[in-house]
Amino acid sequence: MTPLIEARGISKAYGALKANDHVDLRLNPGEVHALIGENGAGKSTLSKILYGFVQPDAGDILVGGKPAVLRTPRDARALGVGMVFQNFMLIPPMSVLENIALFLPDLPAVVDRRAVEQRVHDFAKRFGLGVDVHAPVRQLSVGDRQKVEILKLLLARARVLILDEPTKVLAPHEVAELFRVFESLKAEGYAILFITHKIREVLACADRISVMRHGAMAGSFARGEADAQKLVETMFGEHAPMQAAVASAAVAPSTPASPVLELRGASCRATGSETALAELDISVGAGEIVGIAGVSGSGQKELGDLILGLRPLASGSKWLCGEDASAWSIARMREAGVAVIPEDPLAMAAFPGMSVRENLALGTGRRYWRGATVDWPALEAAMAKSFRALSFPMPALDLPLGALSGGNVQRVVVAREMAHQPRLVLALYPTRGLDVRSAASLRELLRSVRGEGRAVLLVSEDLDELAELSDRLLVLFAGAVAGEFRRGAWTAEEVGLLMTGSKEAAHA
Numbered sequence: 010m011t012p013l014i015e016a017r018g019i020s021k022a023y024g025a026l027k028a029n030d031h032v033d034l035r036l037n038p039g040e041v042h043a044l045i046g047e048n049g050a051g052k053s054t055l056s057k058i059l060y061g062f063v064q065p066d067a068g069d070i071l072v073g074g075k076p077a078v079l080r081t082p083r084d085a086r087a088l089g090v091g092m093v094f095q096n097f098m099l100i101p102p103m104s105v106l107e108n109i110a111l112f113l114p115d116l117p118a119v120v121d122r123r124a125v126e127q128r129v130h131d132f133a134k135r136f137g138l139g140v141d142v143h144a145p146v147r148q149l150s151v152g153d154r155q156k157v158e159i160l161k162l163l164l165a166r167a168r169v170l171i172l173d174e175p176t177k178v179l180a181p182h183e184v185a186e187l188f189r190v191f192e193s194l195k196a197e198g199y200a201i202l203f204i205t206h207k208i209r210e211v212l213a214c215a216d217r218i219s220v221m222r223h224g225a226m227a228g229s230f231a232r233g234e235a236d237a238q239k240l241v242e243t244m245f246g247e248h249a250p251m252q253a254a255v256a257s258a259a260v261a262p263s264t265p266a267s268p269v270l271e272l273r274g275a276s277c278r279a280t281g282s283e284t285a286l287a288e289l290d291i292s293v294g295a296g297e298i299v300g301i302a303g304v305s306g307s308g309q310k311e312l313g314d315l316i317l318g319l320r321p322l323a324s325g326s327k328w329l330c331g332e333d334a335s336a337w338s339i340a341r342m343r344e345a346g347v348a349v350i351p352e353d354p355l356a357m358a359a360f361p362g363m364s365v366r367e368n369l370a371l372g373t374g375r376r377y378w379r380g381a382t383v384d385w386p387a388l389e390a391a392m393a394k395s396f397r398a399l400s401f402p403m404p405a406l407d408l409p410l411g412a413l414s415g416g417n418v419q420r421v422v423v424a425r426e427m428a429h430q431p432r433l434v435l436a437l438y439p440t441r442g443l444d445v446r447s448a449a450s451l452r453e454l455l456r457s458v459r460g461e462g463r464a465v466l467l468v469s470e471d472l473d474e475l476a477e478l479s480d481r482l483l484v485l486f487a488g489a490v491a492g493e494f495r496r497g498a499w500t501a502e503e504v505g506l507l508m509t510g511s512k513e514a515a516h517a
């Protein structure tokens with residue numbers, strides 16, 4: 010079978026670092042091809058090369074069996090290759106239809122809206138990608154935005170769809186929906202390159218699985234030849250400790266002591282597309298992990314902002330270790346020992362243009378200031394210790410943070426935030442973008458934070474992660490607590506219904 014697209018001997022170096030090292034990859038029609046590998050293995054680099062976004066130093070790309078020169082994404086699109094990036098490329102105030110129309114390769118001077126709309130409807134129906142085409146994109150859920158991105162590519166006549174960690178931001182039911190879209194695309198001969206860190210997803214939907222390691226292709230397997238153990242070993246090496254990638258047994262917590270964080274009837278108003286928070290009563294005790302489940306946009310970000318002091322309370326109060334912290338600024342909250350792993354580190358807690366070292370210093374307050382200068386050796390020593398505790402490799406400190414892979418940026422923020430024995434860890438989707446081993450180390454660390462009598466508020470859409478870690482689970486829906494459960498007293502189905510507002514509030 011002639012592959013729709015093929016990479017032969019692709020190499021790309023950044024200085025001494027070989028991001029891609031003689032990589033081969035074939036994407037056949039009617040195939041979901043998963044691309045996996047640890048953080049920084051070179052997956053995004055390869056996919057950007059296939060999309061003409063990054064130029065390789067050596068190697069060939071063949072499209073439909075013919076050598077192709079992809080100098081820009083426009084060249085790739087003209088040959089039927091499309092890509093959905095981790096950060097969607099949509100224009101929020103414009104409607105779905107306008108976003109799609111703007112991307113059409115043969116965009117005429119005057120767009121026949123009716124004809125475009127008809128085509129969008131046809132594609133949406135064929136592939137299960139229904140969205141309200143007249144809604145402004147900013148009003149859409151993350152899952153619907155992703156559908157728009159896929160529709161854009163299909164209408165632009167892409168036959169190869171590259172999706173860089175598309176499930177990272179999706180709730181479980183949206184992941185299932187995306188896999189159904191994959192099925193219908195496959196049936197019509199499209200090829201999908203699916204980048205992910207979740208082995209379970211790979212085993213659920215891929216026909217072929219290629220594994221990258223240190224920039225090279227470490228193995229490629231048909232689905233029937235692969236299992237979780239084999240994939241993890243190929244990703245991390247023969248002697249990868251499997252238990253690191255697999256949930257370790259949950260430790261029953263001792264009875265939580267005094268509350269570290271308390272929200273009492275906390276409400277806050279919303280503007281624009283934000284979610285208002287309604288009368289939240291949430292407490293997180295010392296030695297306790299409280300999980301917050303919810304589909305994105307249910308108020309998680311607003312809750313994080315409220316706790317951090319980035320958003321004022323409209324009514325109710327907020328307490329930290331028994332002190333009324335309702336009016337505290339973020340600086341004061343952090344000084345008091347609140348660490349945060351934010352939802353979107355690059356937007357909220359890190360600067361891509363600054364070096365890794367400077368980013369590590371951010372948010373550490375005046376801890377490392379000695380007079381008018383920063384004590385860099387002390388800072389570096391503390392951070393190196395934190396990286397070690399997490400078993401994360403320490404990145405080159407002089408690199409601009411923006412040159413790191415997505416997962417490595419997440420590792421930097423996590424290591425920085427965990428470096429100073431926080432009293433409360435506010436962890437918003439903390440393992441998003443982390444490879445299985447890094448995610449397991451982080452979960453282990455959160456458990457040890459609990460074991461040391463500190464507190465964790467864990468916001469996640471990953472029900473397995475929540476089940477593994479949470480001593481209590483709260484479900485957030487439309488800015489209110491829709492249900493509260495003790496460890497082990499909930500099922501995924503029950504929580505799923507509450508998350509989507511399909512069931513009335515429950516308390517166990």
Ligand SMILES: Nc1ncnc2c1ncn2[C@@H]1O[C@H](COP(=O)(O)OP(=O)(O)OP(=O)(O)O)[C@@H](O)[C@H]1O
Nearest residue numbers: 023028048049050051052053054412413414415416
């Ligand atoms: N523009 C750049 N400048 C310098 N180094 C870069 C650049 N782009 C990528 N790299 C490096 O290349 C390596 C591979 O990065 P890449 O983003 O391809 O990894 P990845 O497998 O997608 O990782 P992740 O799972 O963390 O997203 C990383 O070490 C990264 O720091």
